[in-house]
Amino acid sequence: TSPENLICAIGPSICKNCYEVSEDVAERFMAAYTEAETAQIVFSKGNGKYLLDLHKANYYNLVDSGVKPENIDVTNICTCCNSEWLFSHRASKGLRGNLAAVIMLPEL
Numbered sequence: 001t002s003p004e005n006l007i008c009a010i011g012p013s014i015c016k017n018c019y020e021v022s023e024d025v026a027e028r029f030m031a032a033y034t035e036a037e038t039a040q041i042v043f044s045k046g047n048g049k050y051l052l053d054l055h056k057a058n059y060y061n062l063v064d065s066g067v068k069p070e071n072i073d074v075t076n077i078c079t080c081c082n083s084e085w086l087f088s089h090r091a092s093k094g095l096r097g098n099l100a101a102v103i104m105l106p107e108l
């Protein structure tokens, strides 16, 4: 299909306040996105630690691939902040788990 015809949803994932990474991970994100995008994705905490906004990174992955911004819905639900009802690798300190989503196209 053509990206401009897609309607996308970005589901729950860890939020930027919960997702701390080391400098080597942050540098890979800084190299992968434009400077303007990086300013909204990577946040330095000092001491070589960074916070990443994966919701925003995935939003730009879609936009940079040709998806219209108005066709992207972002839940902005954090799995770590809501680990009592969503699996979070960080919140569970490395335990394994899964998330699933169901999508349905209504008959027109």
Ligand SMILES: [Zn+2]
Binding pocket: 014, 015, 016, 017, 018, 078, 079, 080, 081
């Ligand atoms: Zn969070």
